[in-house]
Amino acid sequence: MSAQLFVVATPIGHLDDMTFRAIDTLKSVSIIAAEDTRTSAQLLKHFNISTPLTACHDHNESNKIDMLVQRLLKGENMALISDAGTPLISDPGFKLVRAAQEHGIRVIPVPGACAAIAALSSVGLPSDRFSFEGFLSSKASQRLLQLEKLKDETQTLIFYEAPHRILESVKNMAEVFGADRPVGFAREITKTFETIRKMTLGELVQFIESDHNQQKGEIVLVVGGATQEKDMEQEKLDQLLTRLLQDLSVKAASQLAADLTGIKKKVAYQRALELTAQ
Incomplete structure (x- = not known):
């Protein structure tokens, strides 16, 4: 009977961001597939986790998939971790997760830190x-x-x-x-x-x-996003016109706003009319 593949998020810096569930999961599985076993070994040592590690990174993931999947199919629960944060987010692991899914192996996320x-x-x-x-x-x-x-x-x-x-x-x-x-x-x-x-x-x-x-x-x-930039420009124009309209006519305020911002006077004038009508 096939086992389960746990995709486990680890801290991106502060070790206190490690979740209790992540620790329990890493202690309970048979093996941990890690992006860099040297980096992950330090993390495991900190939390007194003695589960064996195996490397699974960009350069060897394709070659190791069959072996890892076979271990899962034989009933060995496995965890996948990256150097920091959530696996697969600009990190290795996609190919292993896809292969597990294709073989009917249950993939379980253990959420946590993501930069x-x-x-x-x-x-x-x-x-x-x-x-x-x-x-x-x-x-x-x-x-x-x-x-x-x-x-x-x-x-x-x-x-x-x-x-x-x-x-x-x-x-x-x-x-x-x-x-x-x-x-x-x-x-x-x-x-x-x-x-x-x-x-x-x-x-x-x-x-x-x-x-x-x-x-x-x-x-x-x-x-x-692009529209957010336009919204920011509109907000700045509205703030400027609102202040100018306290002391100037619509025509004078729109002319000064156009001179200060570089927008067309017609656009500033129309917006000034809209603001005074509110």
Whole structure:
């Protein structure tokens, strides 16, 4: 009779984020498939878990699937973990989970930490609709093409990025999405030097350039969608017009707003009329 495959989330930094269920599961299974056995061995040691480890990573997953599935089919419960966070989220494990499903093996999630969701929950950008894009290409030309395809998407976009590419990637985003697009910058979540900031892409370029420490560690970028950028511009225009209309006529207020923002006077005038009618 086949056993069960548990997909177990582990901490992304702070070890206290390990759940009781995750600990119990890792202690109870026959074997743990880990992205890096050296990294995972330290985690298991901390929680006094003596379950055997076997490596399952991008370079060997395809070759190990048959062996792992056979062990499951023989009745050995197994856990799948990554170096940190939830397996399969820009980490190995998809092929093993798919193979288990194809063989009728029950796959059970053991939820826990995930850097993408942690960042989304804390940067103050809309979370009702979002798209996880993982890592962008390491090649600048391909990265720009990827961003061009995403620039008109209206949902919030979530990216992971390597520290040595973060500055160039953010510059590319500012170039394609516009320097005024809102972005959440989450670095080293739950760790000692955790940094969570919300600003524009243009401001983020300056922030990273001015502090080399921001080019270290694990980084998540949460970028506002295209319509959110337009909504922000509309909100700023409304705030400006509302203030000007306290002292000026509709015509004068709309002319000054157009001069200050660069929008067409006709657009500012129409919006000023709408605001006065409210």
